């Protein structure tokens with residue numbers, strides 16, 4: 001099983017606006033889609049689309065929490081949830097030439113709740129399982145909680161990959177996850193602290209440029225080139241990348257094959273309007289054209 005953790009899940013509402021956004025205007029009859037979102041849930045939906053076994057793990061509250069669990073259930077994605085007071089958040093994406101994102105604030109999560117969910121997840125783990133830790137933390141949780149999650153879970157699973165930002169990513173790195181997977185903007189401020197080439201994989205996603213992979217010592221740095229695709233919605237591409245990567249590793253693929261497939265899947269997701277939705281036909285078409293070479 002792959003457990004995709006979303007600390008701060010969100011109902012993601014996506015509206016495809018036909019005309020440029022103008023403050024003060026009203027837009028009627030706009031096509032929209034609702035997703036069980038937050039980055040970890042995007043990862044879960046990507047794994048599910050690729051046919052992998054995944055459980056969405058997270059803190060859920062109120063009517064929005066119920067809605068997300070319903071949306072996950074409609075896709076047959078099981079959920080390991082801890083209920084919290086207050087309401088899970090809503091985020092809004094307005095698709096046009098330039099994408100506008102509005103992200104709501106999530107409900108407070110206490111350390112006690114964090115430990116309860118952590119313990120329930122730990123009890124489920126087998127040594128074959130993989131875990132992803134994604135996205136922002138809700139109010140009440142901090143980088144210390146990330147350290148606790150990694151130290152508790154790491155001995156009981158095959159691997160953990162963290163796609164977090166700032167202090168939270170650094171905490172995961174210092175606690176020795178299997179890999180950290182920031183995008184270029186998240187990596188930049190941490191470049192001095194995330195040393196390259198040690199025991200861990202450092203994977204930096206760079207949008208249309210593809211991915212830079214620093215494998216553990218002593219292997220050289222590699223770049224995986226992303227193929228050119230028609231961009232419709234790049235939001236969640238990093239989550240598809242992570243979902244596909246961890247699914248490949250779970251299947252027993254080596255890192256090189258899993259990374260190449262993950263770049264193809266991520267690129268095939270930016271060509272759809274959906275968030276983290278993969279055009280599976282395009283994925284098969286572009287896969288043979290994705291390659292890796294020393295950076």
Ligand SMILES: Nc1ncnc2c1ncn2[C@@H]1O[C@H](COP(=O)(O)OP(=O)(O)OP(=O)(O)O)[C@@H](O)[C@H]1O
Nearest residue numbers: 183205206207208210226235236237238239266267
């Ligand atoms: N314009 C693009 N053309 C082709 N492939 C793309 C493009 N944008 C993203 N990708 C693919 O998606 C991968 C991840 O993209 P990116 O670095 O933008 O992730 P991200 O910033 O974490 O995204 P998000 O946070 O929205 O999930 C890239 O490595 C690449 O394979």
Ligand SMILES: [Mg+2]
Nearest residue numbers: 163183238239
């Ligand atoms: Mg990302």
